[in-house]
Amino acid sequence: MNVPEYIAKSLIRDAGIVTPDGEVARDSRAAAEQARRLGGRVAIKAQIPAGKRGKSGGIAFADSPAETEEKAAALLGSEVAGHPVDAVLVEAAADIERELYVAILNDGSTRGPLLLFSREGGIEIEEQGETILRKELDIRTGLDPATAREIAGDDALAGVMQKMYERFIALDCELLEINPLARERSGRYVALDCKMTIDDSSRPRQKELFARVESASGPLGTALEQRAREAGLYFIELDGEVGVLANGAGLTMTTLDAVHLHGGKPANFLEIGGEAYTKATVALEIVLANPRVRSVLVNFCGAFARTDVMAEGVVQAHETLRPSIPFFFSIHGTGEERAIAMVRERLGIEPFDVMDDAVKAAIAAAREPAGVRA
Amino acid sequence: MILRHDQTVLVQGITGKQASFWTEKMLACGTRIVAGSSPGKGGNTVSGIPVYDSAVAAAATHSIDCTVLFTPPMATKLAVFDALEAGIRNLVVLAEHVPVHDVMEFVAAAKAARANLVGPNTAGVVTPGECAVGIMPGFAENIFQPGSIGVISRSGSLGTLICLDIVRAGFGESAFLGIGGDPVLGTSTADALRIFDGDERTKAVVIVGELGGTMEEEAAEYAAQTKMSSRKPIVAFIAGRNAPPGRRMGHAGAIVIGSRGSGESKVQALRDAGTTVLDSPSDIGSVLRNVLS
Numbered sequence A: 001m002n003v004p005e006y007i008a009k010s011l012i013r014d015a016g017i018v019t020p021d022g023e024v025a026r027d028s029r030a031a032a033e034q035a036r037r038l039g040g041r042v043a044i045k046a047q048i049p050a051g052k053r054g055k056s057g058g059i060a061f062a063d064s065p066a067e068t069e070e071k072a073a074a075l076l077g078s079e080v081a082g083h084p085v086d087a088v089l090v091e092a093a094a095d096i097e098r099e100l101y102v103a104i105l106n107d108g109s110t111r112g113p114l115l116l117f118s119r120e121g122g123i124e125i126e127e128q129g130e131t132i133l134r135k136e137l138d139i140r141t142g143l144d145p146a147t148a149r150e151i152a153g154d155d156a157l158a159g160v161m162q163k164m165y166e167r168f169i170a171l172d173c174e175l176l177e178i179n180p181l182a183r184e185r186s187g188r189y190v191a192l193d194c195k196m197t198i199d200d201s202s203r204p205r206q207k208e209l210f211a212r213v214e215s216a217s218g219p220l221g222t223a224l225e226q227r228a229r230e231a232g233l234y235f236i237e238l239d240g241e242v243g244v245l246a247n248g249a250g251l252t253m254t255t256l257d258a259v260h261l262h263g264g265k266p267a268n269f270l271e272i273g274g275e276a277y278t279k280a281t282v283a284l285e286i287v288l289a290n291p292r293v294r295s296v297l298v299n300f301c302g303a304f305a306r307t308d309v310m311a312e313g314v315v316q317a318h319e320t321l322r323p324s325i326p327f328f329f330s331i332h333g334t335g336e337e338r339a340i341a342m343v344r345e346r347l348g349i350e351p352f353d354v355m356d357d358a359v360k361a362a363i364a365a366a367r368e369p370a371g372v373r374a
Numbered sequence B: 001m002i003l004r005h006d007q008t009v010l011v012q013g014i015t016g017k018q019a020s021f022w023t024e025k026m027l028a029c030g031t032r033i034v035a036g037s038s039p040g041k042g043g044n045t046v047s048g049i050p051v052y053d054s055a056v057a058a059a060a061t062h063s064i065d066c067t068v069l070f071t072p073p074m075a076t077k078l079a080v081f082d083a084l085e086a087g088i089r090n091l092v093v094l095a096e097h098v099p100v101h102d103v104m105e106f107v108a109a110a111k112a113a114r115a116n117l118v119g120p121n122t123a124g125v126v127t128p129g130e131c132a133v134g135i136m137p138g139f140a141e142n143i144f145q146p147g148s149i150g151v152i153s154r155s156g157s158l159g160t161l162i163c164l165d166i167v168r169a170g171f172g173e174s175a176f177l178g179i180g181g182d183p184v185l186g187t188s189t190a191d192a193l194r195i196f197d198g199d200e201r202t203k204a205v206v207i208v209g210e211l212g213g214t215m216e217e218e219a220a221e222y223a224a225q226t227k228m229s230s231r232k233p234i235v236a237f238i239a240g241r242n243a244p245p246g247r248r249m250g251h252a253g254a255i256v257i258g259s260r261g262s263g264e265s266k267v268q269a270l271r272d273a274g275t276t277v278l279d280s281p282s283d284i285g286s287v288l289r290n291v292l293s
Helices: A005-013 A028-038 A065-075 A145-152 A155-170 A200-205 A207-217 A223-230 A249-261 A274-278 A280-289 A307-321 A336-347 A355-367 B017-028 B055-061 B073-085 B100-112 B156-168 B189-197 B215-226 B263-272 B281-292
Strands: A022-025 A042-046 A059-062 A088-092 A096-107 A112-118 A133-136 A173-184 A189-191 A195-198 A234-237 A242-246 A268-271 A295-302 A327-333 B008-012 B032-037 B049-052 B066-069 B090-093 B116-118 B124-127 B131-134 B146-153 B173-178 B204-210 B234-239 B276-278
Touching: A005 A155, A005 A195, A005 A207, A022 A028, A028 A042, A028 A065, A028 A088, A042 A065, A059 A065, A065 A088, A096 A155, A096 B100, A112 A145, A112 A155, A112 B100, A133 A145, A145 A155, A155 A173, A155 A189, A195 A207, A200 A207, A200 B073, A200 B100, A223 A234, A223 A280, A242 A249, A242 A280, A242 A355, A249 A268, A249 A295, A249 A355, A249 B156, A249 B204, A249 B234, A268 A280, A274 A307, A280 A295, A280 A307, A295 A307, A295 A336, A295 A355, A295 B156, A307 A327, A307 A336, A327 A336, A327 A355, A327 B156, A355 B281, B008 B017, B008 B055, B008 B073, B017 B032, B017 B131, B032 B055, B049 B055, B055 B073, B066 B073, B066 B131, B073 B090, B073 B100, B100 B116, B146 B156, B146 B189, B156 B173, B156 B204, B156 B234, B156 B281, B173 B189, B189 B204, B189 B215, B204 B215, B204 B263, B204 B281, B215 B234, B215 B263, B234 B263, B234 B281, B263 B276, B276 B281
Parallel strands: A242 A268, A242 A295, A295 A327, B008 B032, B008 B066, B032 B049, B066 B090, B090 B116, B146 B173, B146 B204, B204 B234, B234 B276
Antiparallel strands: A022 A088, A042 A059, A042 A088, A096 A112, A096 A173, A112 A133, A173 A189, A173 A195, A234 A268, B124 B131, B124 B173
């Protein structure tokens, strides 16, 4: 889960990291009001879940409340990097001497937290090249003061790193990035931006945090994606025409790849893996509710999940919904004899023996003009 | 880890619905399950297997080579610590949705204890004809046959499809190592490759990878540095090559972040290391015939 900048900043402020004075505003008059309260030069920052915001025109500066109102009005309601802007953060502009980069993230290679530090802040990590310092940390011992001091070079910066680490652990972060971290002429460090991603698996012990972010950002995703989530299914809406229903993340990804490989475009990612394999009925309803879908490809490979149980759900849903678009099946693994017989007998459809043949047939059917089909 | 038929197994969380179901299945595969554990359930039996309150209690009575953890995600960390305290040196962690910080902590603890840990978020490991640990259908003869192909997979469902195609093509598996779909894992693709490199029954290795992270690139680096392809051919399939960036494709680890983790980067690295990369899993049989001839 991505945490909006203004919430992320309040969370690091709780740990004693300095952030610029400011408030979020949802209309231009509120933005001007903030500028008046702050006095002097302000930064107006679009609240969107994307990096490279400055380059995309998502950050403006203003020297007066009137200018703030004008620039906030231009940002609000516009799109920055493909994201609609419904809020801006109005902050006192910092007295910057130098911009730095600090991040802590979960690293799959070292299997522990990784601290990244660069004295060239303000630019994206991908552009950092070799100037970046990478420090592997042991989550059992954390970031001790001596190590932080050694990396940072001064106590104030070491303090910021330790506070970041404390937040990273306490909030189950996947990523906590301050970029830029500004050093003011006074020697004080100020977090001008903060990117925070929370591990979705930590939800049971971070309930308050998830509730706070979700109530602030509203429900994520398209209407169908929300409906799937409520049904306990993981669904991603895509822009193609071949509806896909498969079991397990790996097999579902592979099914989408096969559709691409043979020249088609999938309409969705939807897996009924793990415990969700009994939810084929509701899953199929969601696939068919997508108006772009012109054919449906069902690809099951049973291991833990039994294909006859999954097929039963799909056959039932097919009988109930009576879809007008054609279906193509590839069924292998645990329970396949029963599953194949069920599809053949109750739907009059012959499953394909090779997955790629089912994929090709589904693509060909999706290309036919709608009127041609019986 | 490659388990053998004579190795003894503990089932942690054995009294749960899934665990008791799969205990029967694992026994049917020949797995030597000697004990189960479940907090507060000590003294009971499941499928004739004695249940203890903890792994430590089970290890006081039985010699245990391996444990498989059927634990809820939030209880998994303590269960791993229990197993390590019991002195068990091989752990298979099945739970999905374990917080990553917990995973990093118990993976570090396992390493310090010199224990092998597979998972989390894995379907388990299978040695066809000998034993199976986890929720893979080790008993299904159309999927698992004793043979010489080592299979490494981040996915249970796709790994099953690949194994099915391997058996259909007339081959069998030396072992199936489900390494798991999480971003941080106890056994990486490169670790598993190293295991098969040293396993004399294995003549070729199939890597079933997917987008996200850099594990396949690290495995490619191992293969290139040790010139493994000249000893044992490596065939790979990478799922999610067409996945939209920034979206999690079902597995917590299957996500492209910025420029990291794309399927194409993995395909390139593996090809550069002398690996045959498949465009479709259906090609596995013909490619194995080619590389092993």
